[in-house]
Amino acid sequence: MTHQASLPDHDGQRRSSTAVPPAPALEVRSLHITFRERRSEVHVLDGLSLQVQPGEFVSLIGPSGSGKSTLFHIIGGLTAPDAGSVLMDGQDVTGEKGRIAYMPQQPALFPWRTVEDNVLLPEELRGASKTAARENARSWMERAGLAGFEKAYPHTLSGGMQQRAAFLRALMSPQEVMCLDEPFSALDALTRSDMQRWLLDIWEDTRRSVLMITHHIEEALLLSDSIYILSARPGTILKRVEVPFPRPRREDILNDPSFISLKTEISAIMREEQHKH
Structure with a gap:
C-alpha cells in the first residue's frame, strides 16, 4: 500500500507525490x-x-x-x-x-555461563557497556518470567524457561x-x-x-x-x-x-x- 505525501512545487503550491516504500x-x-x-x-x-x-x-x-x-x-x-x-x-x-539473529530448535545455551550471562552475550560481543548490558538483560528476564534465575545455570531450568532465555539472547542481538x-x-x-x-x-x-x-x-x-x-x-x-x-x-x-x-x-x-x- 502506498501513501500520498504533499510536497511544495516550484510555484509554492502543494503537489502530490507517492512515497517510496x-x-x-x-x-x-x-x-x-x-x-x-x-x-x-x-x-x-x-x-x-x-x-x-x-x-x-x-x-x-x-x-x-x-x-x-x-x-x-x-x-x-x-x-x-x-x-x-x-x-x-x-x-x-x-x-x-x-x-541475522538466530534461534535454533534446541536452546543451545552455553552450560558454563549463567542464564543472565547467556542472555547478555550478544551485547557483550558487540562491546556494549557491561553495566548497561546487565541492566537490559535483567529487565528482559523479568518480563520473561526469569527474575530470580539470573545466576542459575541452564541445566537447572525447565525446557520452556531455557527457550525463553534463548529467545531473549536472539532478541538482544543487534541484527x-x-x-x-x-x-x-x-x-x-x-x-x-x-x-x-x-x-x-x-x-x-x-x-x-x-x-x-x-x-x-x-x-x-x-x-x-x-x-x-x-x-x-x-x-x-x-x-x-x-x-x-x-x-x-x-x-x-x-x-x-x-x-x-x-x-x-x-x-x-x-x-x-x-x-x-
Missing part, C-alpha cells in the same frame, strides 16, 4: 541449490523466493526435508546457493555471516532480522501454548522482523502476519497466505470460524502436496 528487511530471490555426492545429486531448493517486510512476522511451513533448514543456512551465510541471492534492506548480503527454527518443537503441548502467548506479547512490543520455520499450522496463524507454504523437495513456494486477523491476538481466536476455515485451507494444500510425492 521501504525495502524488505529480508528478501530471498530465486534460490537454487543442489547437494552433490559421489554418485547422486539432491535438488533441495528450486527457485525459492520470499520477503519479510520491516516489522513483519512471517512463518514458513512445509513437509520435512523440503529445504527449510537449508534456506536458513543460506540466509545466515553458512551455505552458498548455486544461484539466487539474499538481500537485507535492499543490499545483497549473499554469503555474509552475522547478518534486525530474527530467524527462528521451530523454536517450540521440543516442548510439550501445554508449555508450547504458554510460549506462544509469551512470544506474542514480547513480539508485539518489539516488532522485530521475524522469519520462523514451523510445522504447526495453528501456531503459524496465531503468530504471523503472512505464511509461505513450501512444496516438497525440491522446495519452492506453493502459496503465500495473508493472515487477516487483527493484533493484538489472543488464544480465543483459535475458535473463530474464519481462523478454523483458513487452517483447513492450508491443511488441504499441504495434504495435496504430500500426496503428490
Whole structure:
C-alpha cells in the first residue's frame, strides 16, 4: 500500500507525490541449490523466493526435508546457493555471516555461563557497556518470567524457561532480522501454548522482523502476519497466505470460524502436496 505525501512545487503550491516504500528487511530471490555426492545429486531448493517486510512476522511451513533448514543456512551465510541471492534492506548480503539473529530448535545455551550471562552475550560481543548490558538483560528476564534465575545455570531450568532465555539472547542481538527454527518443537503441548502467548506479547512490543520455520499450522496463524507454504523437495513456494486477523491476538481466536476455515485451507494444500510425492 502506498501513501500520498504533499510536497511544495516550484510555484509554492502543494503537489502530490507517492512515497517510496521501504525495502524488505529480508528478501530471498530465486534460490537454487543442489547437494552433490559421489554418485547422486539432491535438488533441495528450486527457485525459492520470499520477503519479510520491516516489522513483519512471517512463518514458513512445509513437509520435512523440503529445504527449510537449508534456506536458513543460506540466509545466515553458512551455505552458498548455486544461484539466487539474499538481500537485507535492499543490499545483497549473499554469503555474509552475522547478518541475522538466530534461534535454533534446541536452546543451545552455553552450560558454563549463567542464564543472565547467556542472555547478555550478544551485547557483550558487540562491546556494549557491561553495566548497561546487565541492566537490559535483567529487565528482559523479568518480563520473561526469569527474575530470580539470573545466576542459575541452564541445566537447572525447565525446557520452556531455557527457550525463553534463548529467545531473549536472539532478541538482544543487534541484527534486525530474527530467524527462528521451530523454536517450540521440543516442548510439550501445554508449555508450547504458554510460549506462544509469551512470544506474542514480547513480539508485539518489539516488532522485530521475524522469519520462523514451523510445522504447526495453528501456531503459524496465531503468530504471523503472512505464511509461505513450501512444496516438497525440491522446495519452492506453493502459496503465500495473508493472515487477516487483527493484533493484538489472543488464544480465543483459535475458535473463530474464519481462523478454523483458513487452517483447513492450508491443511488441504499441504495434504495435496504430500500426496503428490
